[in-house]
Amino acid sequence: MSAHPLLRVEGLRVALDIGPEVLSGVDLTLDPGEIVGLVGESGSGKTTLATALLGHARPGARITGGTVTVGDVEILGLRPRELRRVRGGLVGYVAQDPATALNPALRIGTQLAEMAAVHLRGREVTAEVGAALEAAGLPSDRAFLRRYPHQLSGGQQQRVLIALAFLPNPRLVVLDEPTTALDVTTQARVLASVREMCRDRGAAAVYVSHDLGVVRGLADRVAVMYAGRVVETAPLGALFSSVSPPGARHPYTRGLLAASPDVAVRGAPRPIPGHAPSVTARPPGCAFAPRCVAADALCRTETPGQVEAGPGHVVACHHPLSGAVVPSEAAVVQDVVGEPLLRARDVSFSYGSQRVLHEVSLDLREGAFHALVGESGSGKTTLARVLSGFGGNVTGDLSYAGEPLAVSGADRPAELRRRIQYVFQNPYRALNPRHTVAEILRTPIRHLFGVPGDEARRRALDALGRVALRPEIAGRRPGELSGGERQRVAVARALVCEPSVLICDEITSALDVSVQAAILELLTTLRRDGLTVLFVTHDLGVVRAVADEVSVMHRGRIVEHGRTDDVLDDPEAPYTRSLVTAARGAVRQTW
Amino acid sequence: MTLLPRDRQVRAGALLTVLVVLVAVLGPVAAPYAADELVGPAYGAPAPGAPLGYDYLGADVLSRVLLGGRSLVLTTVCAAVLALLAGATIGMLAAWTGRLADRAVLWCADVLLAFPHLVLVLLAVSMLGRSRPLVVATVAVTLLPGTVRLARSLTLGVMRQEYVEAARLLGYPRRRILFREILPNVTTPLLVHLGAMLTWSAGLIAAMSFLGYGVAAPAADWGLMVNENHGGLRIQPWAVLVPVALIALFALGVNTLAEGLGRTVARVEEER
Structure with missing residues (x-):
């Protein structure tokens, strides 16, 4: 830490207009050229902090105290006109979703020229635009500049945004989860261009992410946020060190580390008990105390101050822990010997004239935890939906336990509709917002088994218990539940059907890591009871953690399949190799 | 939902709507004269016993307003x-x-x-x-x-x-x-x-x-009253203004109420 930091945030407070604080006194410093990863789960206030660095608070919130100084400029004291010059010019910003951050009606070149015109002068513009695009790894010829945003891929759009942010040569760039919507291989390329641009232009960056793995591949230092406060700041090496003590000190940081699946490590990620408090219901004292193993009476009343834990390592905790984060037992994964229960033979699928599955074959063995991996557009969700009976323009054969299985769910016997259950990716759309949880669970029971009300209620409560939800949840509607709770209800809705096969379509991708860990733990428990699971995911870390077998999809074909360890340790197909390299690269590059 | 809505817009809309509907529904009970009873001079000004005056034929405007909703x-x-x-x-x-x-x-x-x-x-x-x-x-x-x-x-x-x-x-x-x-x-x-x-x-x-x-004359109706009396707008405005105002208030009240309700529901859902 130098004596003249580039960014200094002191005592920053942001509150909602209706009262509660989103940020309660945040301190953060950044040296010139340094990249800090700002990590936290949803509701931690990380995006609020990111936008506050540009002097902005979203509608319904306002900045109520503290200072944000970049260089010699005190951002929060600026008048609107000065603030406009600082935004973009001194502090750049890259938004999370490139699809909505670029103006769809303007050509790429026009948007870049606009940014340049505001912050640069006359003749330099063309040269600067070209240089910025090249630095972001994009072509800079006229043909590219004449394109519209929708003519670019998601990764290219995101790199255009990065080029835009770096174009006026800002001293600080704030990046708000810029790779969350991207595939692993694309993500690796985008991260590489961020790193290069920071280095070449001497800019510092605040990189907001919910993903410790991404931050690990990019940042020099990590700041962990929880419930509106920075709970731990540490150099990257100190935080991730598993050999040299002290490692991560704050119980929450350690919980996050234990919950993050890692492609290199076998064993189920461990969930953090409880869930993060909402902005309106943060507990007094240390906000993490209710979920903390080390919490005592002091933690519940006194907010802990910042304690020096090492060089550049600060932790806000009364009882910091130390030592390596112990991975949980690795005995989850097993060799599956069962017969194929659900089989697909030469299955093709088309949307109109476009073919998205090309003669795919898949064997799902009885009792297996089978992962189906691929990037977006690889056809993994389509295959899962075909197996589940969504129907459509399908050719090829399906079979269940040796018997032929109809392609359309409507043509399957009720017994098979019940035995093969599908869980949707997005828990926010999968549950009817107008029904209570009890209704959501009772309806399939009554429909499939025709049992009377009392028995249906008993089975519904039983299913809630199996997914580790409290019985009080039964009276609530989905809108009153957190994302993780909703996804558990969705799993419970599948479980009440007493299925043999559970097809899970990216069911953890919309959830925080600690919640994902809890859902994965739930699934491994269920498969111990004999359930066969097909788990669709894009995350190789998750595959390594819980799957026995894996099939890798690329462009509508299965390019490789086998035991998880065999495939991930010694990938044969070139595509699998690039996936594994990208996933490991995000973790390893800095070591 | 509680009995008394908390949203100001919903409350105002409900109040207006209820007011106009009450006039329309209970009016006939309170009307002092029949719709076709001629009790004063044509376009007669408000007088004791006829606070809104008389219409183009000499019928009591108040009675026709109460009957015509x-x-x-x-x-x-x-x-x-x-x-x-x-x-x-x-x-x-x-x-x-x-x-x-x-x-x-x-x-x-x-x-x-x-x-x-x-x-x-x-x-x-x-x-x-x-x-x-x-x-x-x-x-x-x-x-x-x-x-x-x-x-x-x-x-x-x-x-x-x-x-x-x-x-x-x-x-x-x-x-x-x-x-x-x-x-x-x-x-x-x-x-x-x-x-x-x-x-x-x-x-x-x-x-x-x-x-x-x-509705055909001689029965009373707010829309009809506007037609009948617009010729005397300058000498006896009440015979036109009151029915017009009631129609406008009804439309305004219902619209405010519906929009307020929609907004309240939407906000409740957003907060969840």
Whole structure:
């Protein structure tokens, strides 16, 4: 830490207009050229902090105290006109979703020229635009500049945004989860261009992410946020060190580390008990105390101050822990010997004239935890939906336990509709917002088994218990539940059907890591009871953690399949190799 | 929901609506004279016993105001509710069935939309007579296309939701999916639309009375009163202003109420 930091945030407070604080006194410093990863789960206030660095608070919130100084400029004291010059010019910003951050009606070149015109002068513009695009790894010829945003891929759009942010040569760039919507291989390329641009232009960056793995591949230092406060700041090496003590000190940081699946490590990620408090219901004292193993009476009343834990390592905790984060037992994964229960033979699928599955074959063995991996557009969700009976323009054969299985769910016997259950990716759309949880669970029971009300209620409560939800949840509607709770209800809705096969379509991708860990733990428990699971995911870390077998999809074909360890340790197909390299690269590059 | 709504807009809208509806419904009980009783000079100014003066024939304006709301409010509400029920059913079924039925329904709705509402209603009334059920039905028909289109697009949106897909996958009966999964998710915007329809329907029916195609004299009606007395607007304004104000307040009240309710529901859902 130098004596003249580039960014200094002191005592920053942001509150909602209706009262509660989103940020309660945040301190953060950044040296010139340094990249800090700002990590936290949803509701931690990380995006609020990111936008506050540009002097902005979203509608319904306002900045109520503290200072944000970049260089010699005190951002929060600026008048609107000065603030406009600082935004973009001194502090750049890259938004999370490139699809909505670029103006769809303007050509790429026009948007870049606009940014340049505001912050640069006359003749330099063309040269600067070209240089910025090249630095972001994009072509800079006229043909590219004449394109519209929708003519670019998601990764290219995101790199255009990065080029835009770096174009006026800002001293600080704030990046708000810029790779969350991207595939692993694309993500690796985008991260590489961020790193290069920071280095070449001497800019510092605040990189907001919910993903410790991404931050690990990019940042020099990590700041962990929880419930509106920075709970731990540490150099990257100190935080991730598993050999040299002290490692991560704050119980929450350690919980996050234990919950993050890692492609290199076998064993189920461990969930953090409880869930993060909402902005309106943060507990007094240390906000993490209710979920903390080390919490005592002091933690519940006194907010802990910042304690020096090492060089550049600060932790806000009364009882910091130390030592390596112990991975949980690795005995989850097993060799599956069962017969194929659900089989697909030469299955093709088309949307109109476009073919998205090309003669795919898949064997799902009885009792297996089978992962189906691929990037977006690889056809993994389509295959899962075909197996589940969504129907459509399908050719090829399906079979269940040796018997032929109809392609359309409507043509399957009720017994098979019940035995093969599908869980949707997005828990926010999968549950009817107008029904209570009890209704959501009772309806399939009554429909499939025709049992009377009392028995249906008993089975519904039983299913809630199996997914580790409290019985009080039964009276609530989905809108009153957190994302993780909703996804558990969705799993419970599948479980009440007493299925043999559970097809899970990216069911953890919309959830925080600690919640994902809890859902994965739930699934491994269920498969111990004999359930066969097909788990669709894009995350190789998750595959390594819980799957026995894996099939890798690329462009509508299965390019490789086998035991998880065999495939991930010694990938044969070139595509699998690039996936594994990208996933490991995000973790390893800095070591 | 509590008995007294907390939202200011809902409260104001409800107050206005209730006020006008009370005048319309309870008015006939309180009217001092009959509608066709001539009790003073034509266009007579307000006098003791006749606080709003006398109309073009010499009937008591207050009595005619109190008597003339019931038919307007009743016809308006019946027409709008009928349009809502029929439109929602047709729209939901069209969206659910899809293909040919959907196209046919859309085509009919567009043809209906192409006619000016007032012309359509006047045509029907002059050809088929001016019985109240017929007026209700024709006004409802003019309101139908918008409702069908709205219900159809809302249903299409909800049908794409995954909970509906899940219900189909589990093989629930069609009726259950339509009534239990889809209907509760389209009711809020449809209720807001009902408010707008009440406004249009009130305007249309008042216009018909004004043009002489609605309630026939000597019976009292707010729209008719405007027609009868507009010649004496400068000597006896009350005979026109009071019925006009009541029609306007009714439309305003209903619209404010519906919009406020829609906003409240939307906000409750957003906060969750």
